Amino acid sequence: MASSRKWAPEKVEVKMNLFPMERIRRIVRSEDSDLRISNDAVFLVNKATEKFLEKFCEEAYTSSVKDRKKSIAYTHLSSVVSKQKRYDFLSDFVPETVKGKDALAERKLVKPEAA
Numbered sequence: 001m002a003s004s005r006k007w008a009p010e011k012v013e014v015k016m017n018l019f020p021m022e023r024i025r026r027i028v029r030s031e032d033s034d035l036r037i038s039n040d041a042v043f044l045v046n047k048a049t050e051k052f053l054e055k056f057c058e059e060a061y062t063s064s065v066k067d068r069k070k071s072i073a074y075t076h077l078s079s080v081v082s083k084q085k086r087y088d089f090l091s092d093f094v095p096e097t098v099k100g101k102d103a104l105a106e107r108k109l110v111k112p113e114a115a
Helices: 021-031 039-066 074-083 085-090 100-110
Strands: none
């Protein structure tokens, strides 16, 4: 006995954004609470952020492959930041690791002597 009922395909929600739109809007508004930002602008910031992170992670992955590692570590991220000019703006946030004794030695060289 065949059923005459037609089955509709299940609705699959396709997520167009990697990051929550409202969170991006909140971050933008944190600079200026009176700022009005359109949904299109928030969408474009979302997509630009996705593309930036994809490229950054691809380059970090390439660095990890060169080191014959199976996963990305902080050293791979920091080497990308230090070697690629386009990531100079991240140099304060993702600096290369420095051993403690080297940092102390450098600090002594930079520190002016008190009179």
